[in-house]
Amino acid sequence: MAEKARKTDRRTLYTQRAIKDALLDILHEKRFDKVTVSDVCRRAEITRATFYLHYKNLAEVLDEILEEAMADDDSALSGQEAYLWLEHLPTCQRVSSNPKYLPFFKDPSITNYLVERLFQNEVPLRVPEVMQQTGLDELRACLLLRFAVYGSFAVNAELGWKKDALWRSMQDVLTIYTTAGMRAVGEQLGGVQAS
Template sequence: MTRHKKMDRRTKYTIGVIKDAFLTLVNQKNFYKITISEICRAADITRSTFYLHFSSITDLLDEVIDDALLLSCNSKIIEQEYLKENESLLPVCQRVGDSPKYRHLLMDPDLSEYIIGRIKAHEYQYVVPEIIKKTNLPKDIAESLFTYMIYGSFAVNRSHHFSKDSGWQRDMEMLNRFTDAGYKSFSAGNNGEHKIG
């Protein structure tokens, strides 16, 4: 949700410097210990310049997360053949974590809930209709599955430090098979008319 309407090159540069300074500080300490003064010193700008572009650190955080989510939408490089066939199942948090630039942000324990909320808001319009389409489940149950998937995939990826090692590949294949089997199970039973709850 960017507030920057039309930007000249200098404005883009300044905003980029502020974001980079913020991410550098996130690599050094937890989010809630970072101050605007520290961001300004690291970016070599004044407080008034910061407030010209961002209303608060949370406003800056939102834009950085949105940048990461936009990057993840454009990221289509997936190494493992199984995941190539199931790209839609690759968790967005892992796609964000593919960039070392954002990895520390995802690992900050103070931000997990907030970031998951931003990911949910970003992915809802794409994932929930897909769950409904694949399972014929009602919207409220599809939303519960979506929440489970987002929180679960974030936790598993975080346990691997958002690094695509062999353990991550094994876990992703297992989770993707689990999810796919769940979709098939729901869609096979009475055209999705399962009695749940």
């Protein structure tokens, strides 16, 4: 009970925000695997004891920031990115549209961790959609979603996460490809699963 009360305390929330902002700020300068708790403490202007009062390690801070980023992803998109198919943009594109989180996407030391977290975030909503559109069972729908999320992440990483004309063109191409592919899977398999 005391733990829950501490988490809602205004000072606690302020300190946690300072820690998260410090980590985000540092990630503009160096990779996550090179950041230390001391770096974050100096930037947040807190002691190590204060840091450990709120978090066990930097990975826990990273997790909390990612949770916030994924919760905020739709609000991060600008008007010029408001395509009709916006809701079908992969999480990586929605989250990376907010410059605050962009250092995560450019940091090779956390790429595998990040893309897997984004994928897991999409599973509850997208797997049932894929199953409905294709007739695939849950396992195959999940694997197809993994292909789409990891593939989109790779393409966008290759493009440097820039939202330029090439990015817009590729989003259109990938959307057409994915939509036609889902339709073709549904038509050709007709709900019949290979064993």
